[in-house]
Amino acid sequence: MSAPVTDVYAPGTLQEAVDRILRVPDEHRTFAKDAAFAEQTWAIGPALLEALLDHGLPHRGEGEQRRFERTDLHNISTYLNLPSPYFQALTRKARSMDEVARKGEQHLHALELRADCAEPGHTGECTFATIPGLNRHSEPGSLRETAPGVFSVRAQLPSNSLVFDEDRSDLLSLVADWELYVLPDGVIEDEGFSRETRLANCLIPTRLLLREAERRGIRARHGAGLLVAPPYTTLHHWVEFELDGDWVPADPVLLTAFSRWGMTDPADWPYNRSVAGIVWHLLTWPPEVFFPVVRDRGVQAPVHIASR
Template sequence: MTAAGTRASAPETLQEAVDRVLRVPDEHRTFTKDAAFAEETWAIGPGLLEALLDHGLPHRGPAGRRRFERTDLHNISTYLNLPSPYFRALARKARAMDEAARSGEPHRHRLELTAQCAGPGHAAPCAFEPVPGLAAHSVPGSLRHTAPGTFTVEARLPSDTYVFDDDRSELLSLVADWELYVLPDGVIEDEDFSRRTRLANCLIPTRLLLREAARRGIRARHGAGLLVAPPFTTLHHWIEFELDGVWRAADPVLLTAFARWGMTDPAAWPYNRSVAGIVWHLLTWPPEVFFPVVRDHGRQAPLHITAR
């Protein structure tokens, strides 16, 4: 057994993983996922799943027909550093960020966005339209509509080694010890929950920091867009500070998570360093948790995004 496997199966580690998800009240769980989903999606095999059940993993149903909360499985898998596709993608994003900073050169990525129908409610054929920021913040002329619902575009993400000054670092420290966590729907925008538990998605600390920045007279804005690294990208929220006419991205919760997962050197990537190199700004001040990148008749279209 590898050292990582030994750590993941240690009883005290399994108890820590279960205790962490138990910070979420049971009322926010919907028990819809089975053991096959746990293994195939989150690399939680039968033996490990049984051990987690022994430590109190929430579930419903008898053996053989047990059902689990989706976000519990997600967060336990990540906490244990299991080799799920999601965890491997996060590691690639951390590596891309570090490589961009070391090279000092911007990273260029070619993205393909494949949209699906936004659903019933319009009689006409789907009319897919990317948000204006997709063209405005991409390599000029690179946005192309290549097939129904499919767009290609090139992103140019600058490298950055910027460490924020004392005032901004003190602000960022308010959430630097929070843990990046996939929240269930019932608490997905609940700042009080994150304050109590120190578990947060990318949206909640962004909103808190923006409010506190305004109180302190620090010029900041809400950045939203994509967390980019091959092969996949994800929607993301972060805070940006204007310094000498340049907007610089900060994300203390993400940087702390990368360090906790062993993906970056915390001495090289402290919480108060810019995250340039993997974040691609598309929108400012989005009102939605899951904001649109492509719309279909004005409605957010489900989207699959690949990058290379």
């Protein structure tokens, strides 16, 4: 029998979790997820869900008809370190990143990309193609289409222990105390919201750092590609600095999140350390928030990415 919710969480913890998501205005919520989704996807069981409701978790409807905002459930789950598949995957990746970096080895990952039809119902067959960067930055000869819309590829990610110099570290400190947060669509590109709340996705601090780097005369570029965290791999944005002819990735908000979630030791992984080994560069200066990795008939196709 599991312990009561009140025995698991310190006084005020659940209220802090709810107060944090309440920084997002209610107008940006779409109440479409039920209690089963909260439990199966985000490990928020019935007792915990009821306790969160008592602390003011936004919802619509009553009883079995209660519906919740998807990003609220995601963010509460990670804030409470609940063992969702997402959180467990990030934990494994952070630990693997640390282990491989200590050995000085490359990170090697096998990825499978499964694309869906970009425009269901169109005439003719789907024609899937990966973006050029997927082949350009992968292990030579490893990219193969194994079935229509299904691609396998191997990624080689370097590892280093570089801590950036004073100028770049000072730049990165501008967002080092921001909290990594899955934002709803209404504020997904709203820098003003992130400045006010200190809640941010990966895109907003990247754009801010690039603008400030240009003002300070620091050569930087927008890196985009994949955050490789087996078994899940997701789209990601970060900033890169040119050092001795190489582009070196930085992501202070991600490293601060790893530390806050207890996945890494902040003494070993400070906000101003490179994240080489966890991000796979595929694009530079992407125009879209959700940039394409696979296209179908020239249109961005939904894609599911598994990695090991």
